[in-house]
Amino acid sequence: MTITTIEAIPTELAYGRGGGPAPTRTVVAYGFWIFILSDIVMFSALFAAYAVLSGNTAGGPSGRELFNLRSLFIETMCLLLSSYTAGLGMLSAERREVVRFLFFAALTLMLGAAFLFIEVSEFAGMVNRGAGPSRSAFLSSFFSLVGMHGAHVTAGLVWLVYMVAQVLAKGLRAVVLRRLVCFSLFWHALDIVWIGVMTLVYLMGAR
Amino acid sequence: MDGDARVFEDRSPGVEHQESSANFLSYTVGLGLAILATIASFIVSQTDLLWPPGVAVGLVVLAFAQIGVHLVFFLHLGSGPDNTNNILALAFGLLVVFLVIAGSCWIIANLNDNMMPMPAH
Numbered sequence: 001m002t003i004t005t006i007e008a009i010p011t012e013l014a015y016g017r018g019g020g021p022a023p024t025r026t027v028v029a030y031g032f033w034i035f036i037l038s039d040i041v042m043f044s045a046l047f048a049a050y051a052v053l054s055g056n057t058a059g060g061p062s063g064r065e066l067f068n069l070r071s072l073f074i075e076t077m078c079l080l081l082s083s084y085t086a087g088l089g090m091l092s093a094e095r096r097e098v099v100r101f102l103f104f105a106a107l108t109l110m111l112g113a114a115f116l117f118i119e120v121s122e123f124a125g126m127v128n129r130g131a132g133p134s135r136s137a138f139l140s141s142f143f144s145l146v147g148m149h150g151a152h153v154t155a156g157l158v159w160l161v162y163m164v165a166q167v168l169a170k171g172l173r174a175v176v177l178r179r180l181v182c183f184s185l186f187w188h189a190l191d192i193v194w195i196g197v198m199t200l201v202y203l204m205g206a207r
Numbered sequence: 208m209d210g211d212a213r214v215f216e217d218r219s220p221g222v223e224h225q226e227s228s229a230n231f232l233s234y235t236v237g238l239g240l241a242i243l244a245t246i247a248s249f250i251v252s253q254t255d256l257l258w259p260p261g262v263a264v265g266l267v268v269l270a271f272a273q274i275g276v277h278l279v280f281f282l283h284l285g286s287g288p289d290n291t292n293n294i295l296a297l298a299f300g301l302l303v304v305f306l307v308i309a310g311s312c313w314i315i316a317n318l319n320d321n322m323m324p325m326p327a328h
Contacts, residue, residue, distance in 0.1 A: 026289065033293055037300035044304040048311035073249060080241055087234040087281055188281040192274050198245075199270040203252040204263060 032182040050141040058136035063205025082111035083191040237280025244273035
């Protein structure tokens with residue numbers, strides 16, 4: 001019995017139009033993209049609840065009195081820059097530059113933690129002023145929507161720490177890279193959800 | 208057969224290695240555009256630069272512009288053949304999001320309109 005090898009593959013086969021399976025990485029990223037879209041659909045229900053209930057303050061404080069646009073701007077910039085550093089970290093990982101990857105992962109962690117810190121202190125301040133989630137329908141939907149985003153950011157930070165541990169333990173091998181692709185998709189998607197929160201909740205609510 | 212290559216490169220047979228379209232420049236351009244859109248949103252919401260009743264529309268347009276920037280420069284959704292499935296899934300997701308949000312607002316606004324006047328507590 002002889003073993004034959006194929007030296008060259010016709011280009012129409014090589015690029016998936018002629019058939020043959022897509023690369024694992026493409027398939028994994030596509031599956032995770034479907035998950036992210038379903039997560040965004042879940043967020044859309046919370047956005048709809050907020051849009052419907054945002055006027056029902058029940059005599060309590062409205063967004064105009066509660067929101068601090070200065071800390072909102074800092075928060076937004078933290079999340080945006082963390083998305084950027086996560087992207088650069090992904091680039092370094094693809095080039096197998098471990099030290100650079102760790103540097104950008106640390107930056108991403110710090111920026112994400114800064115975002116969460118500002119958000120939690122904002123929540124604490126509101127609850128202390130008697131504007132907790134049980135005060136009015138507006139505040140219930142506000143805490144559900146913004147809190148759900150914050151919970152996702154928290155999960156993302158835990159995931160990033162876990163990914164750093166994997167890179168340290170296993171190196172930047174293909175399976176770890178695929179998980180990193182999923183993480184960066186997740187992190188960028190959170191930034192997209194935040195654009196909606198910033199615009200609908202804060203900027204429109206503060207007017 | 209060398210083991211390292213097997214571990215570090217798993218592509219399916221028949222697929223040539225494709226360089227990722229992402230690079231430092233595209234992330235940086237994306238970051239710049241996203242920051243511009245964010246600052247523009249803050250300015251529009253805090254000043255009377257726009258005709259006041261149109262501010263909400265302006266903010267929504269800026270938000271969609273920024274979401275587009277994120278999709279193209281950070282998530283690398285392009286028009287290439289390898290992206291067709293991603294774009295189709297995104298289009299379906301947007302349809303569902305639109306139905307949920309616009310439908311809820313429409314239904315509840317209609318209910319509010321048809322509500323019997325309630326005595327003040």
